[in-house]
Amino acid sequence: MKVTIDGQAIEVEPGTTILQAARMIGGESVPPAMCYYSKLKGSGGKCRCCLVEVSKGSEADPRPMPKLMASCVTGCMDGMEVNSKSSPRVEEARKSVTEFLLINHPLDCPVCDQAGECDLQNLSFKHGKSKTRFIEEKRTFEPENIGPNIQLHMNRCILCYRCVMVADQLTDNRVHGVMDRGDHSNISTCISKAIDNEFSGNMIDVCPVGALTDKTFRFKSRVWFNKPYNAHRNCTKCCGKTTVWMFGNEIQRVTGRKDEFHEVEEFICNECRFDHKDPKDWVIEGPRKFEKDSVINQNNYTRDLDTVVIDTEKNILKGRDQDRKKISMPSVPLKPEEQDAFKHGNI
Numbered sequence: 352m353k354v355t356i357d358g359q360a361i362e363v364e365p366g367t368t369i370l371q372a373a374r375m376i377g378g379e380s381v382p383p384a385m386c387y388y389s390k391l392k393g394s395g396g397k398c399r400c401c402l403v404e405v406s407k408g409s410e411a412d413p414r415p416m417p418k419l420m421a422s423c424v425t426g427c428m429d430g431m432e433v434n435s436k437s438s439p440r441v442e443e444a445r446k447s448v449t450e451f452l453l454i455n456h457p458l459d460c461p462v463c464d465q466a467g468e469c470d471l472q473n474l475s476f477k478h479g480k481s482k483t484r485f486i487e488e489k490r491t492f493e494p495e496n497i498g499p500n501i502q503l504h505m506n507r508c509i510l511c512y513r514c515v516m517v518a519d520q521l522t523d524n525r526v527h528g529v530m531d532r533g534d535h536s537n538i539s540t541c542i543s544k545a546i547d548n549e550f551s552g553n554m555i556d557v558c559p560v561g562a563l564t565d566k567t568f569r570f571k572s573r574v575w576f577n578k579p580y581n582a583h584r585n586c587t588k589c590c591g592k593t594t595v596w597m598f599g600n601e602i603q604r605v606t607g608r609k610d611e612f613h614e615v616e617e618f619i620c621n622e623c624r625f626d627h628k629d630p631k632d633w634v635i636e637g638p639r640k641f642e643k644d645s646v647i648n649q650n651n652y653t654r655d656l657d658t659v660v661i662d663t664e665k666n667i668l669k670g671r672d673q674d675r676k677k678i679s680m681p682s683v684p685l686k687p688e689e690q691d692a693f694k695h696g697n698i
């Protein structure tokens with residue numbers, strides 16, 4: 352079947368969705384996706400970020416589709432013509448969807464561990480407005496402890512259902528899911544059970560925002576200060592192929608290997624993710640390349656560099672005294688007469 356997206360034609364198999372066809376073409380025509388995840392069956396159709404305009408239905412029925420379509424759940428037809436990046440209607444719709452998603456999402460990027468690799472942050476950067484029209488109080492939830500490894504921050508959840516699908520499709524005895532209805536809907540565990548299934552850590556990787564983060568990495572560093580390396584180990588539970596995120600010679604975090612669409616290539620087990628933070632546990636293959644534009648890509652280091660050994664503790668403390676002085680400003684006088692002397696350089 353032939354489908355044309357933003358003027359670029361491609362041959363696809365029957366059953367291919369518009370989003371999958373766009374990903375084959377690549378570049379700016381690929382619609383953003385907050386809920387679709389190619390490795391999770393049944394995902395997509397929740398967030399409406401991936402809307403596109405179908406200007407020609409098919410060769411057999413060339414009428415345009417009157418409404419914008421969610422590309423992740425709309426199948427290609429032979430002769431179909433689609434506008435993604437090239438449509439002002441689509442641009443406007445993506446702006447509106449972004450505004451909707453941000454209605455209840457807290458603006459806590461400065462303290463959120465996901466910042467720098469957050470799909471919603473990237474979406475807002477591309478399609479967001481700098482002002483909000485929402486004056487009501489944002490929806491908030493009581494914090495809930497869901498176990499030793501995964502931090503749930505429900506206020507940040509956009510209800511994409513990806514983590515629920517991970518629980519359904521990768522773990523035995525699912526204990527968490529979406530509770531309640533409408534704007535009370537929330538991700539929670541059944542009667543506050545801890546999530547301890549062997550593959551549950553993958554919920555962290557699939558969560559597009561900072562609603563599910565790694566407790567073992569929490570507040571340790573900003574992701575752009577870490578260097579990602581491909582690494583592997585002999586694992587009996589999973590493929591053992593991961594990305595280790597290093598700060599100096601420490602491994603601060605272990606994740607699955609994510610591709611240009613921020614999807615993991617293979618899911619990994621909790622043992623690899625949470626229990627092996629010693630570089631000796633891993634065969635380090637080399638730096639991980641990121642194709643997609645993102646904050647972490649700015650810290651590109653794939654060219655040859657000299658070996659740098661960072662003594663974390665010592666360097667974290669370096670400069671603290673000067674920082675403290677700058678923050679508390681003890682040399683800036685409070686009394687007017689002192690201020691005068693200060694101006695004339697007598698203090």
Ligand code: SF4
Nearest residue numbers: 508509511512514558
């Ligand atoms: S917690 Fe994350 S993965 Fe789960 S539904 Fe919310 S946003 Fe999606």
Ligand code: FES
Nearest residue numbers: 396398399401423
């Ligand atoms: S990615 Fe298509 S609706 Fe969410």
